[in-house]
Amino acid sequence: MDPLDLRIIGALQVDGRASWRRIAEALGAPERTVARRGVRLLETGVVTVIAVTPYGVPMLVRAKCTAGLARTAATALARRAEASFCYLLTGQAEVAAEVRCSRERLAAYLSEDIATTPGLHEITADPITKYYRTVHEWQPGILTAAEVAELSELPQLTPQPRHPDGHAFTPDEHALVRALREDGRRTHEELARLVGVSESTVRRRVESLRRSGEMFIRAVVEPAVLGLPIEALLWIRSRPSDVDELGRELLASPYVRYAAATMGEHQLMADVTLPDFETLHRFVAESDWALRAVSVHTGLVTKGLKRSGVPAPELRG
Numbered sequence: 001m002d003p004l005d006l007r008i009i010g011a012l013q014v015d016g017r018a019s020w021r022r023i024a025e026a027l028g029a030p031e032r033t034v035a036r037r038g039v040r041l042l043e044t045g046v047v048t049v050i051a052v053t054p055y056g057v058p059m060l061v062r063a064k065c066t067a068g069l070a071r072t073a074a075t076a077l078a079r080r081a082e083a084s085f086c087y088l089l090t091g092q093a094e095v096a097a098e099v100r101c102s103r104e105r106l107a108a109y110l111s112e113d114i115a116t117t118p119g120l121h122e123i124t125a126d127p128i129t130k131y132y133r134t135v136h137e138w139q140p141g142i143l144t145a146a147e148v149a150e151l152s153e154l155p156q157l158t159p160q161p162r163h164p165d166g167h168a169f170t171p172d173e174h175a176l177v178r179a180l181r182e183d184g185r186r187t188h189e190e191l192a193r194l195v196g197v198s199e200s201t202v203r204r205r206v207e208s209l210r211r212s213g214e215m216f217i218r219a220v221v222e223p224a225v226l227g228l229p230i231e232a233l234l235w236i237r238s239r240p241s242d243v244d245e246l247g248r249e250l251l252a253s254p255y256v257r258y259a260a261a262t263m264g265e266h267q268l269m270a271d272v273t274l275p276d277f278e279t280l281h282r283f284v285a286e287s288d289w290a291l292r293a294v295s296v297h298t299g300l301v302t303k304g305l306k307r308s309g310v311p312a313p314e315l316r317g
Contacts (some may be wrong), residue, residue, distance in 0.1 A: 001046075001226075001227075001292070002037075002127075002226060003296060004027070004033070004035055004037060004263075005041060005046075005132060005235065006039050006142055006226065006227075007027050007029075007142055007143060008027070008034060008037055008041060009041065009047050009142070009219065009225070009226065010024060010139070010140070010142030010143040010147075010222055011023040011026060011143065011151055012047055012049060012059060012146070012219035013138065013139065013140075013219045013221075014036070014139070014143065014151040014282065015151050015153065015154070015161035015217070016049035016184050016185065016219045017049070017184060017185060017206075017217050017218040018153075018162060020034050020035035020038055021145065022151065023038065023257050024150070026143075026147050026150040026151045026152070027143075027147065028167045033205040033294045037238055038277045040232075042204075044079055045082075045313060046221065046225060047219050047220065047221045047225075047264045048219070048220045048221075048310050049184035049217065049218070049219050049220070050180070050181055050182075050183075050184045050217070050218055050220065050309060050310060051177055051180035051181045051184050051215050051216070051217055051218075052084075052136070052181075052186070052215070052216045052217075052218055052308060052309060053177055053181075053214060053215050054100075054214075054215075054216075055100060055102075056082070056100040056101050056103070057102070057103055057104045057106060057127055058084075058098060058100050058127070058260075059098070059099055059100070059125045059127050059128065059276065060083055060096065060097075060098055060125070060126050060128060060260070060269055061097045061098070061099055061121070061123065061125045061128060062092075062093035062094065062095070062096050062126075062233040063093060063094070063096075063120040063121065063124070064092075064094055064095075064120075064122040064189040065094045065095060065120060065121070065312035066119045066120075066121065067182075067217050069118065069119030070088060070094045070095065070119070071088065071202070071303075072118065072119050073095060073117055074086055074087075074088050074094075074095045074097075074121030074303075075315060076117050076119070077095060077099075077114075077117055077120070077305075078097070078108040078305035078306040078311060078312075078315060079129075079311070080099070080113075080254070080307050082099050082100050082101060083098070083099050083114060083303075083309075084097075084098040084099070084100065084282055084306070084308060084309055085097060085098050085302075085304070085306050085307050085308065086184065086305045086306040087231075087233065087301045087304050087305065088301070088302045088304065088305065089233060089299035089300065089301060090295065090299055090302060091298070092297065092299070093124075093298070093299065093305040094290065095120065096167055096233055096290065096299070097306075098128075099114070099125075102220045103207055108181050110125050111294060115172070123209065123289065124233050124261040125275075126263050126264035126266070127262065128260045128261065128262050129191065129260075129261045129262065129263060129304065130244075130247070130261040131158050131164065131259070132156060132158070132247040132248065132250060132251055132259040132260065132261070133158065133178060133250075133251055133256060133258060133259045133262075133306070134258055135218060135220075135258055135308050136158075136216045136217075137158060137253075138256075138257040138258070139154050139254060140223075140226050140228065140254050140255075140257070140273075142226065143252040145300060152211050154207075154211060166279070170245050172197055172201075172205065173193055173209065174190060175194065175195045175206060176195055176202065176205060176206060176209070177209070177307075178193050179191055180193070180206075180215070180217070181269060181309075184217045184218070188202045188203045188234050190290055191206070199262045203310070218308045220307050220308045220309075220310045221297070222304065223257070223305075226273075227275060228255070228273035228274055228275055230273065230275065230277060230279070230280055230300075231260040231272070231273045231277070231300070231301035231304070231312050232271075232272055232274075232275045232278060232280060232298050232299060232300050232301060233269060233270070233271055233272075233298070233299045233301065234268075234269065234270040234271075234272060234297070234298055235250070235268075235269055235298075235299070236265055236266055236267060236268040236270065236286065236295075236296050237266055237294040237296075238267045238293055238294055239281070239292075239293055240267070242292045243261055243267045243268065244261075245292060246267075246268060246289055246292040246293065246314070247259055247261060248267055249287075249289035249292065250268075250270055250280060250289050251286065251289055252288070252289075253272075253283065255272045255273060255274050255279070255283060256270050256272050257272065257273055258271035259270050259271075262275055266297070271301075275304065276310075280298075284296055284298060
């Protein structure tokens with residue numbers, strides 16, 4: 001990617017709804033150039049900006065697959081609306097996904113919906129108890145700290161599993177969220193027309209939903225585009241008393257795009273993206289956080305079929 005294109009993507013990762021003017025000012029580049037390049041990145045699907053609303057019980061699902069059906073099974077799982085991400089992996093589990101389900105449907109969801117997915121077997125579903133980082137907050141080091149600060153109008157909140165399930169949206173909020181799930185960069189003017197309220201009301205409600213953590217705006221991009229083609233999921237065992245400290249130590253690395261504490265046999269899972277296998281080896285074997293880990297199982301992501309609710313291009317339509 002061209003360096004300016006990468007910096008525009010980095011700016012959208014900080015605030016996916018930032019105007020081209022604000023991005024241009026933060027990056028010290030001409031507004032017309034930034035707008036032209038930014039629109040091209042969005043139109044070609046290199047980066048997608050969407051709204052995400054946390055709801056239900058988040059779980060990390062891992063499964064083995066019937067021989068020859070891994071891609072078919074993972075595709076079926078990725079197409080489910082409740083799946084946030086879905087990957088094909090090497091290692092003990094061939095498929096991994098994050099899914100969300102209401103507490104009321106949890107038993108039926110696990111024993112009927114997921115369990116009957118063709119091709120999946122030996123399924124494990126571990127509820128997430130805490131997020132240390134989600135892709136919403138991930139900064140891969142493209143921008144300087146000053147540039148990030150200039151673009152950060154809203155607090156950088158970490159979504160957390162919350163109760164009760166979801167938020168009681170008003171009809172207008174439902175319409176806003178639905179429109180922003182389709183395109184997170186829709187202007188306040190466009191949203192006002194779609195929802196049938198004033199532009200000032202739209203601006204106020206969108207900001208309120210974002211500040212409260214009821215809605216997050218994410219810029220979704222393949223890590224390889226950012227020069228990080230090696231992606232792996234780390235399933236980490238630790239002593240219970242070390243979980244939080246280990247989770248915080250993981251955040252010291254910009255390679256960690258996602259880290260969560262889970263129930264089950266592993267206490268944490270981290271999604272890391274790196275430039276090469278040598279860096280992955282050093283990250284697992286030599287990082288400070290590894291000193292607290294009892295064991296680490298590493299699975300290489302061979303294909304991302306869904307990221308932050310956005311299906312891979314071949315699954316769309």
